Amino acid sequence: MTEWWKKSTVYQIYPRSFMDSDGDGIGDIRGIIQKLDYLHELGVDILWLSPVYDSPNDDNGYDIRDYYQIMKEFGTMADFDELLAEIHARGMKLVMDLVVNHTSDEHEWFKNHPDFYIWRDEPTNWRSFFSGSVWEYQKERGQYFLHLFSKKQPDLNWDNPELRETVYEMMRWWLDKGVDGFRMDVINMISKVPDMHDAPGGDGSHQFLNGPNVHTYLKEMNKKVLSKYDIVTVGETPGTTPKEARDYTAAKNQELNMIFTFEHMGLDQASGEKWDLKPLRLTDLKENMEKWQHGLHDEGWNSLYWNNHDQPRIVSRFGEDTDWRVESAKMLATCLHFMQGTPYIYQGEELGMTNVRFDSIDDYKDIETLNMYKEKREAGVPHEDIMVKIHAKGRDNARTPMQWSAEPNGGFTTGTPWLKANPNYTEINALQHNDPDSVYQYYKKLIGFRKELEIITYGDFELLYREDGDVFAYTRTWNGEKLTVYCNFSENTKSVARPEGEVLIGNYALHLGEGDVLLKPYEAIVYYQQ
Template identity: 85%
Template structure:
């Protein structure tokens, strides 16, 4: 089977916030259908849908009640079938979110097949990702069940072969319907150390991340399901090193096509805690991405991303979302899209959408954010200090509705949106996407280069200016071709040597000087030879 996904660009849709077709304030499948031409024009190859399955929505759809049903708020299975048909008619592919580390506690399995889950007589001191204990007592069994996330998300017991068979059957059902692959939620957490022990400070990640049987399970999944279809798979694998990533993604291992790494998303935190903020040191970012580019070259495959439904908006995070918003959004795109790997664009990234600042905690919807707020208030931290953390890192930054126009609610809905729209929708919206200098048109060019230039897919990566704290520069070389990429991560001019070759793309028009290149604030420029 061809590795078609190596030249592809993925666009992630968070359905709840993408487009509402019926005025109930919640994005839906028919809303996605309405916007397919917008996505097709952008040039993306693969649409990844965050979960659309039936769910009580404790964790925005990542708590699945029925894998074979569509969430009522999103529409019907007939709507989904129409979406799939219309995606394929435009030569695009559709990837589903596969959530099989846990289900909802309202899933029929939890009642009818309790041995599909993990039970213990005594809890450990493990702490959940969403705060509190990972163990919840159930009176009927007089036992505790494990939930690494919300208490309404009990973890599945992958040691149970019957449970695995049920999961594989469900996966085949969707693939037979015609979906083109899976993004697998926290897939490296499906194997737990059997002898669960208390952990230092309750952090038991070493007992459930990249666990003892994870490769056995993925090889079995590949044999029984994945290898039977011409699809793409990407695993979400927090806490994974390049060596472990090679184990997951090397073709001969027959597990996954690629994974999401998280290391570069942890560089602006001061400790192991997401909410402990510190400014990004660009040298850290360069060294980390260099490590991954080299670590998987010829032996695996990288996923390239700045944004997703769990991360704040990159232009607010590593760019300047005020004076230099357009320039820094294009610069960050350039930096990422000329690396080796499959790039992922998260809805609104191609418009330069920004983080949001709601005044009251009541305006936030994300369970992780709300739990953190309550814990830190109880510990005596002030409202204002906690809100600054939420403004920087809260997941709802990514989940505010897509800004389609300057109409009320950004054109997302004619009703009351499930979460407030970022008030800057009057200035930042997709109605401007046809303008030749728009961020959207710039992304469109980057996507086209990847389809047409083998060097972007196959070339090797060499970092330049290692110790420069403001300049991210690198080369790609393949056969007799070379690309030189300069990205200024600062609001000050930077002087560099002009590389050989012709300018391929840049986020400023004019150029000056013959031998020297003076990069303007947040300038990106690429030379091809």
């Protein structure tokens, strides 16, 4: 089997917010079908669908009630089958979200197979990712069950062989239907230390991140399921080092094709808590990216991303989303897409969509955000101070409806959207995608280069201007070819050495002449030498 995913670009769809076909305010599968030509024109190879399974929606579909049914709000299995056929007809592939660390507490297993879950007589002091304890008492059983996330998301007991076989059977069912792979939600949390005990500050992560049997279980999954199909797999693995990532992704280990790292997503927080804000230091970002580029270069494979359904919009986060929005959106894309790995584009990123700033907490829907707000208000933190954190880091930043046009609600729905649209849809929307200077057309070019230039897939990475606090610069070299990538992360004009070769792409009018290159605010420019 070829490693086709190494030259692919992935586009993540968050179905609830992508396109509503029936006016109920909730995006759906038929809405996705309507927009496939837009995605095909962009040039992406793989569509990753956030969960569309039957769910009571405590955590927007990541709490699954039935793995074999489609959520009614999203449509029917017939709609899904049509979507899959239409994706394949356009030469694209579909990756499903696989959520098997936990289910919904409304899943039939929780009622009829309690040994598929983790129970204890006495709780530990661990804190949930969504605030509060990870333990919930069940009167009928007289025990506590573990839930690392919401109390409606009990964790599965992967130490039970019957549970594992039941999960593998479900995975085969989807793969036999023709899906092209899985993005595996928090897959490095499936193995817990058997003897769970209290942890300093309630942080039990060292007892469930990259746990004692996780590689055993993934090797078993690969042998029994994944290796039988020509598919791609990516594991969401928070708290993973490059060495651990190699263990997960090295071909010889026969586990996963690639993983998501989270380290670069924590560089603008001052402590272990995501809401503890601090400005990004570019030197930290460069050092982190270099570590991962080198760490997985010969063994393993990187996923490249700035955005997803859990992260704020990158142009508001590491760029500048008012005066220099278009330039910084293109610059950030350039910086990422010339690195080694498989790039992921999150819906709206290709338009330069921004964070949203709702004034009222009532306009937010995300369980993590709402729990945090309640907790901090009870601790006496002023509303305005909490909203600053939510505007910067809240997950609803990524979940506001896709901005298709300047029509009401950005053309996402003819009804009332489940989450309010970002008011800037009148200026930022997909109607601009045919403009040759649009962010969309720039992304289209970047995706095309990855298909054409082998150096992007295979080249060595070398960081330049290591100590510079404004410029992220690096080279890629392979088989006598060289790419030099300059990205200015600031409004300052910066001077850099003019490299050999021709300009391949840039987000300003091209530099001609001799001497050093003067980078304008948020400028990106790439030179290619053969």
